[in-house]
Amino acid sequence: MILIIWNSELTILSRFAPAIFVFLWSTGFIGAKLGAPYAEPFVFLLLRFACVLPLLALIVWGAKQSLTLSKQQITHALITGLLVHGVYLAGVFWAIDEGLPAGITAMVTGLQPLVTALIAGAFLGEAISKKQWIGLSLGILGLACVLAPKWQLGDAFSLLPLLAACAAMLGISFGTVWQKRMPTGTPLLAATFYQYVGATLLLLPLTLTQEFSVTFTGEFVFALFWLVFVLSIGAILLLMMLIRAGNVASTASLFYLVPIAATIESYFLFEESLSPLQIGGMFIIAAALRLARPPLAKPANS
Numbered sequence: 001m002i003l004i005i006w007n008s009e010l011t012i013l014s015r016f017a018p019a020i021f022v023f024l025w026s027t028g029f030i031g032a033k034l035g036a037p038y039a040e041p042f043v044f045l046l047l048r049f050a051c052v053l054p055l056l057a058l059i060v061w062g063a064k065q066s067l068t069l070s071k072q073q074i075t076h077a078l079i080t081g082l083l084v085h086g087v088y089l090a091g092v093f094w095a096i097d098e099g100l101p102a103g104i105t106a107m108v109t110g111l112q113p114l115v116t117a118l119i120a121g122a123f124l125g126e127a128i129s130k131k132q133w134i135g136l137s138l139g140i141l142g143l144a145c146v147l148a149p150k151w152q153l154g155d156a157f158s159l160l161p162l163l164a165a166c167a168a169m170l171g172i173s174f175g176t177v178w179q180k181r182m183p184t185g186t187p188l189l190a191a192t193f194y195q196y197v198g199a200t201l202l203l204l205p206l207t208l209t210q211e212f213s214v215t216f217t218g219e220f221v222f223a224l225f226w227l228v229f230v231l232s233i234g235a236i237l238l239l240m241m242l243i244r245a246g247n248v249a250s251t252a253s254l255f256y257l258v259p260i261a262a263t264i265e266s267y268f269l270f271e272e273s274l275s276p277l278q279i280g281g282m283f284i285i286a287a288a289l290r291l292a293r294p295p296l297a298k299p300a301n302s
Helices: 002-038 041-062 071-097 102-109 112-123 130-151 159-179 188-207 218-245 248-270 276-292
Strands: none
Touching: 002 041, 002 071, 002 102, 002 218, 002 248, 041 071, 041 188, 041 218, 071 102, 071 159, 071 188, 102 130, 102 159, 102 248, 102 276, 112 130, 112 159, 112 276, 130 276, 248 276
16 A cells, blocks of 8 residues: 555656756746845856755765766766856856846747757757747747847847857757767766866856855845755756656656746746737747657657
């Protein structure tokens, strides 16, 4: 009887785990905005990585694994982390700190799956379907609808934060493509550790351009705690659990909801306004990502 209840609970967790991961990932934009007033963006990120690295090392040790990898594996992980965690997060945090709304930042970076498909087509020779081209066109249209009201007189934001968000999107897109070239047999936990090392190496010189000053308020400590434990550790380990359980396709199919989730969260937490045109653009982007996602893989025994 106990075994039946336990299996039932695991089934329920497995069913909702992809949605939980998407929710957790979307809160990264909220954490960035929550902590922005109390530390420069690159300093904030460096503190985050400084907390994540020893925690990951402890997790690797607790899992009785080793951080000893080949030079090729370490180099690959460092480059992946520099792009996926370094360029991406630096762009997101800087854009939000400079005034770009968290919801719009999420929308811009949310185009990543479409851009990744184009980059993979160019560099890995992967075929780009008509649906993906249509999805990219719709995504650009939806993004234009989201940004248009902000370009009206008296309600405009600087172009630089928008470019930073675009750089973040390109960083994670190229990083995702590079990740596909991971050497066979690379342990995921150890690779994740070296990815954060790569991101830290990028952040170290960037912090020299900003004042290293932090105001440890309750909001900042909460934001740092959330980003370190819930996002950098919890969400990543949940993703690994999904991969091990064979739910990668389910996670991918829900990932298009991240920009919408972040936008709704920003609306309620920070009162970021949404016009009817922006709401329409938000759903156009969601439809574009849904349309352009790769087909779900069929089980091997089907």
